[in-house]
Amino acid sequence: MNRSRQATATREPVLHDLQTALKGSSRRQSVQSFVRILRDNFSSYSWVGVYLGRGDHLVLEAYAGGAETEHVSIPIGQGICGAAARTGETIVVPDVSQDPRYLMCFPSTRSEIVVPVTGRKGVLGEIDIDSDKLAAFSPQDKEFLEEAARLLATYLEKD
Ligand code: SME
Numbered sequence: 369m370n371r372s373r374q375a376t377a378t379r380e381p382v383l384h385d386l387q388t389a390l391k392g393s394s395r396r397q398s399v400q401s402f403v404r405i406l407r408d409n410f411s412s413y414s415w416v417g418v419y420l421g422r423g424d425h426l427v428l429e430a431y432a433g434g435a436e437t438e439h440v441s442i443p444i445g446q447g448i449c450g451a452a453a454r455t456g457e458t459i460v461v462p463d464v465s466q467d468p469r470y471l472m473c474f475p476s477t478r479s480e481i482v483v484p485v486t487g488r489k490g491v492l493g494e495i496d497i498d499s500d501k502l503a504a505f506s507p508q509d510k511e512f513l514e515e516a517a518r519l520l521a522t523y524l525e526k527d
Contacts, residue, residue: 379512382409386516390523400430402520406497406513407432412504413497415474418485418520419449420493426453429493437473447471452482453491458510462503474498481505483513487521495520 385405392398403416415433419426419442426449428440444453448469452459461480464470470480477498485493495517499505 379508382406383512383515383519385409386519390519395524396430398523399520400432402516403430403432403495406495406516410509412499412501414476414500415498417496418493419453419496420524421453421491426450426493433498435474439471439473442471448480448482449494449496452484452494456484456486456491458483458514460505460510462505476500478502479504481509481513483510483517485517485521485524487525492521492524 382405386402389401389405390398392401399418403418407413407416415431415435415437417431417437418429420429421444424444426442426444428437431437439447442449444450448459448461448467448471451469459482461467461470464477464480477500479499479502481497483495484491485495495513497505497513
């Protein structure tokens with residue numbers, strides 16, 4: 369089995385668990401389980417958060433990882449998070465120290481991925497993951513997290 373097929377094989381059951389998590393009793397609880405599953409299954413995902421769009425801001429709905437961030441509300445257009453929300457495209461930052469858009473939450477963060485959650489009418493929110501490892505996010509991570517974001521979009525549009 370080549371590396372990329374192996375990566376797909378290990379990520380597939382996690383998508384199933386994420387789908388199950390989105391059957392929680394409330395939105396907050398479902399999204400909390402969703403971020404927890406991502407954090408617990410991948411050792412390089414140091415902090416996992418979901419932000420949801422409210423007007424011209426992104427507001428932190430739930431997170432899993434050591435610390436609370438000061439960035440609980442981010443204007444669309446600011447930071448990596450705000451840039452991804454504006455363009456609707458995933459942003460992978462292999463070395464946060466080299467990206468002038470980066471808003472620091474944790475001094476230990478070395479790389480970051482932000483995956484927009486896009487519904488029928490545009491960006492509903494995003495999955496934001498910080499890693500303490502440099503260049504932690506592979507093309508397989510990106511593909512997997514975009515699939516996870518599609519599950520979340522379907523769930524959020526049911527409200
Ligand atoms: N680093 C993000 C801000 C959110 S924290 O990572 C939790 C950014 O540049 O938008």
